[in-house]
Amino acid sequence: MTALSSLSPQGLWSWFDTICSIPHPSKQEIALRDHIQNWANEQGLANQLDAVGNLIIRKPATTGMENRKGVVLQAHLDMVPQKNSDTEHDFGRDPIRPYIDGDWVTATGTTLGADNGIGMSSALAVLADNNIEHGPLEVLLTIDEEAGMTGAFGLQAGILQGDILINTDSEEEGEVYMGCAGGxxxxxxxxxxxxxxxxxxxxxxxxxxxxxxxxxxxxxxxxxxxxxxxxxxxxxxxxxxxxxxxxxxxxxxxxxxxxxxxxxxxxxxxxxxxxxxxxxxxxxxxxxxxxxxxxxxxxxxxxxxxxxxxxxxxxxxxxxxxxxxxxxxxxxxxxxxxxxxxxxxxxxxxxxxxxxxxxxxxxxxxxxxxxxxxxxxxxxxxxxxxxxxxxxxxxxPGWNPDPSSPIMQVVRETYEGMFNKLPTIQVIHAGLECGLFKKPYPQMDMVSIGPTICFPHSPDEKVEIASVGKYWQLLLAVLKAIPAK
The missing domain is CATH 3.30.70.360 (Alpha-Beta Plaits)
Known part of the structure; x- marks a missing residue:
């Protein structure tokens, strides 16, 4: 464990520390997926691999919240492997070396993998903490997002049970994404x-x-x-x-x-x-x-x-x-x-x-x-x-904005109530997997949130520590505010 585990929220940062320790570049994320699945089995959490290798983990609702709409927390397993020319690093074998740099966490000479490791860590931290209030919950971890969206392309109808999908792959705290570019x-x-x-x-x-x-x-x-x-x-x-x-x-x-x-x-x-x-x-x-x-x-x-x-x-x-x-x-x-x-x-x-x-x-x-x-x-x-x-x-495909999205309204109102200001409702030029999820799940209500991550896909990648805390607070409050079916 590194100094990351001393940061708050501790459960999220501990998971991110673990994720950094297991090599997981695109198309080589199986070791990380297997580690997470073994952990889910140890916790007694129902889980399955789909036909293309995505991992789905399920957790029952908190007592008294069984009637809430089901939520899917979604992240991708892989990271972009980029390093400085003077850095010796084998992404298939070597762990990422994160460190705290003032108000940020970054890595030594390589991409950090905060994209989408922080989002993945938040979903796993929710699964690990039995004191968090939520309705029926699924965590969807997709493969190969960065190099071809293989997991999103291969996701089949009927596997997910939730009504709402919260994508955790956004990279600006205070912004709520309801659409993205295709490519x-x-x-x-x-x-x-x-x-x-x-x-x-x-x-x-x-x-x-x-x-x-x-x-x-x-x-x-x-x-x-x-x-x-x-x-x-x-x-x-x-x-x-x-x-x-x-x-x-x-x-x-x-x-x-x-x-x-x-x-x-x-x-x-x-x-x-x-x-x-x-x-x-x-x-x-x-x-x-x-x-x-x-x-x-x-x-x-x-x-x-x-x-x-x-x-x-x-x-x-x-x-x-x-x-x-x-x-x-x-x-x-x-x-x-x-x-x-x-x-x-x-x-x-x-x-x-x-x-x-x-x-x-x-x-x-x-x-x-x-x-x-x-x-x-x-x-x-x-x-x-x-x-x-x-x-x-x-x-x-792109993810077409839905201005009338109920979950977007929940996130917006929750954010305003917590931080006394409205979040920015936005469309992102990056490609999120939501557009592909809409094909097998056209009726699923979707939104994307995340902490502030600067310069992803480069060795300058860094994530703002304070924004991770705010993102975590928002995520827990949104899960608690999910309406009944």
Missing amino acids: VDASLTLPVAREAVPAGYTTVQLALTGMKGGHSGVDINIGRGNANKMLARFLFGHAAELDLRLVELKGGSLRNAIPREAWATVAVAPSQLEPLQQLCEHFEQCLNQELGAVENPISFSFGQTDAAEQVFVAPAQATLLAMVHSAPNGVVRMSDSFPGIVETSLNVGVITTEADTVTVLCLIRSTIDSGRSMLEKQLQALAQLAGARCELSGAY
């Missing part, structure tokens, strides 16, 4: 031919590093740099004048995380090394001047690496750099219906190079279907011009 993955795959490295050329690697990154939904409007786009900007602008010959282009690691780092391996004539260094220094200065208000100091450097045998042929290189540089990225449109909320965005998340192809993986998000469709068509048009293949996959 789709888009991959652009460009065939590239190669030829021998020009005689006398040396091989170097350009490295663009140091940026903060972040969640491609909730942080997309901050204006942080996208390493993939920045590196493409430099190469498009200077590859021809320096006669840089591209060997490899890569950057980012997840389609739903703003890429913090990108690299290009190039062959270059020795006579061009000094001009290349000067241009790298100038570009680094430009980036830090442009983004200094929202970014860490950005580093752009190069160093010699293993000699390459082949480079892209010139036409393929030119097409690739033009395609990546011209690809849309970031906020495309803000919402008119919900001021201050992003309506449509795109994140150029991951670039990978194989022997004869380069693939660019993007995530499109939009609160309206037409916005998502527009960006799909834009990427398809870009692929057509470049001679690339555009594939769309993993589409998930």
Whole structure:
């Protein structure tokens, strides 16, 4: 146990401490799920795994509250695995190392997993505490939310018994979410031919590093740099004048995380090394001047690496750099219906190079279907011009707002009564699982709440301790206020 267990509410933080100790990146969350299920069995709590591997745990109502509407507390089991380049960490084997930093909890060199570990901890803490008043209760823990929403896609009708679902995956205390964006993955795959490295050329690697990154939904409007786009900007602008010959282009690691780092391996004539260094220094200065208000100091450097045998042929290189540089990225449109909320965005998340192809993986998000469709068509048009293949996959629906939601009204009134102010009723640009749950459970009333989590999907992720306490108080008060059927 760490110092987290001394924080209040102790039951919630103790669970989060345990969750951090068990590796659970997306698609590797089974050990954590098994630990929770074994604990549920020890407590005598009814539970089951569904067909895709989601865990459902049930707890009977507190005496006298059997007639209340049933509530499903929902969280996802997995976390986003992101680390700083100088951090040694194997997310499949090593525990997260959380620590208290003033008013916040963060992790050493990696994502913290407060998204959605705090929400999961709150649900488990409710199950563990027999002094909490509630009606019939279920806890739904889904798998693989961050990397494909596999658990939400696979949830079948008839398994859940509740009337109300409280999603715990929101990331701003004082905001109540009643809708979210939908999304789709888009991959652009460009065939590239190669030829021998020009005689006398040396091989170097350009490295663009140091940026903060972040969640491609909730942080997309901050204006942080996208390493993939920045590196493409430099190469498009200077590859021809320096006669840089591209060997490899890569950057980012997840389609739903703003890429913090990108690299290009190039062959270059020795006579061009000094001009290349000067241009790298100038570009680094430009980036830090442009983004200094929202970014860490950005580093752009190069160093010699293993000699390459082949480079892209010139036409393929030119097409690739033009395609990546011209690809849309970031906020495309803000919402008119919900001021201050992003309506449509795109994140150029991951670039990978194989022997004869380069693939660019993007995530499109939009609160309206037409916005998502527009960006799909834009990427398809870009692929057509470049001679690339555009594939769309993993589409998930948005969660359409329901202004008349009874549970939203309960949460709003409860919050106002506790904290003497109204919460903000909002739609979030991130993708919550509620939109997918609405397909098998169209009549289920849903709402999403949570504590304040900053910079999820990046090693800067942190959760505000005081907001966790307020979120916990609200959750318990809402459970007590659930009306009768």
